[in-house]
Amino acid sequence: MSAMLDVQNLVKLFPLAGTRKVVQAVNGVSFTINRGETLSLVGESGSGKTTVGRCILGLIDATSGDIIFDGQPMGRGRDIRSKALRGRVQLVFQEPAESLDPRIRIGATLAEPLRFLGVNRADRDKRVREVAEHLGLPARVLDQYPAELSAGLQQRAGIGRAVITRPELVILDEPTSALDPTARAEIVDLLIRLQAEFGTAYLLITHDLSTVRFVSHRVAVLYLGSIVEEAPAEALFARPLHPYSVGLLSSVLLPDPALTRTSAVRLEGEIPSPIDLPPGCALAGRCPFADARCRAERPVPVAVAPQHFVSCFHHDKVAALDDTTDNFARFQEDSARLLSVGAG
């Protein structure tokens, strides 16, 4: 069975005004998403993850590369605004407060996508009530304005607006970053439930790694516009094999003072400027394993296990590190012990 979304060699360059330089935002990114699957695209700000999402949606045009949705290429004349695709690919934004129209009641916001699909009023109202119930939105919320709601409820409404058309693919651009951890957990549960019920596929774009592991089937780690590692979520978090993935995962703080960060790979500094990238590996300047070859030659993805690809010449050295313990798994065990006593 062919993938629902197939992105091949996606490149997006932004020319810099007044110069001959270009910002190499996305440098040959390839991935696929199957029906009902979640692929997470993780990386620091500036890694190009949002640009990838926008190219897929057709909000900006890719410089080169192919985006195939449901067997047919996306591009000029075929994007989420075209009649044939309308409602099949949807988007959830990061800032729930800013992505909802402040002057329109939540109920009307939810119904809006249906209006553009030509659904009549009675069916719209019925569908809005169904979705609200599904999302756990209290009925009163439908008559309220965004400003009257908490951030968690606003984001629920944002998700409701996206799923009301029963899309096949939802692009989630940092859906939980603006929320409290308690609200974040609720949104994650909601997304998982909706996927189980409707078989919606997600492209989750985020830097919030602690949610990624439990929502995603597969994870692609993006660095300076290239995917440096792609693997099933469990495998990546248990044993990251790219030095960047190791550094990124060890920066995640878990609420337990005993689970300290590993020190094998510390990422110093910030992501370098994506203008006029040097040849070779993009991480070479920040990587403790970098040698002459890394600076001269760009590594290509190597399959190290089924569905696990790493673009690094030294992934065997990373694999030999002995301190990449799976803190995430340990935390889940410890927290389960803490949480299992004393409730109600």
Added chain:
Amino acid sequence: MSGSDGAMLDVSNLWVGFPSYGEQTHHALKGVDLRIAPGEMIGLVGESGSGKTTLARAIMGLVPPPGVVEKGRVLFAGRDLTALGDEARRAVLGRELAMVIPNPRAELNPVLPVGRQISNVAFYHLGVSRKEADRIALDMLRAVRIPDPERRFAAYPHELSGGMAQRVVIAIALVCWPRLVISDDATSGLDVTVQSQVLDLLQTMVREKQAATLFITRDIAITAHFCARIAIIYAGEIVEVADTRSFFTRPHHPYSIMLLAAFSHNPALRARWTRTEAAGGVATGGCAFAPRCVRRQPRCTQEAPVLRQMAAGHDVRCHFPVDAAA
């Protein structure tokens, strides 16, 4: 309990209210007590709306109108900040007491180069020459690890990434080596790698200069690694305060456990600590957390609990705290 035996900050029985026309005054803070020793970093954790930011503002003497400090005292190095006049307070703020705020783009001046914004603070407070202030500002940009600091000195806020703008804000706060730093959710918008660098930096400065730090966050995970003590705030009251190790070994308040449960990815366990049926709201008579509490008993809705000691240095405001043996 009284006096300021060496505490850098001593907040006692602080009440802040927001009067509302025709309605009852909303008390954002209800008798908060908090002490921070020099060189100590305390984490204050709560959800949005719990009063974290109001506490920070009240310490600075900058409660936004119509809010008023109704009761209580804020001693900073022995001086009562609530009693200072505007002029005297301005000399303290920024110099000895600094605040790092979230949302840097909104707080930075959009029409002034960022280097100048740092240098202005040094120029005004340290009484140095403009040239010297600029040099200090450049050092600060280096200290917060902004790449290419000479060029970024002349950049405007819109030319910086969110992470870089946040570091500029931290540089502004720390440029005069203040004795008390209040960080209000300052790292929540940053990438994880940048966040740990910024937190390391903050921690180094606290140690070096013996500056006290009130680290306000909604992310309890940060406090586990960077704070010596942790205080949980709910609806304007501190509901649990403890040494970090003691807290994470056995949190006693049901709300603290609920905050930790949000990080668990076992939905069944999380559901056990989350009460869904009661539609929010704050109880009037009893415990403020009762409507959301899974351990609620009749007593909780009638009588407000007081802060009491569970172990050395570990206080909890709950009638029925979770015990290790429970």
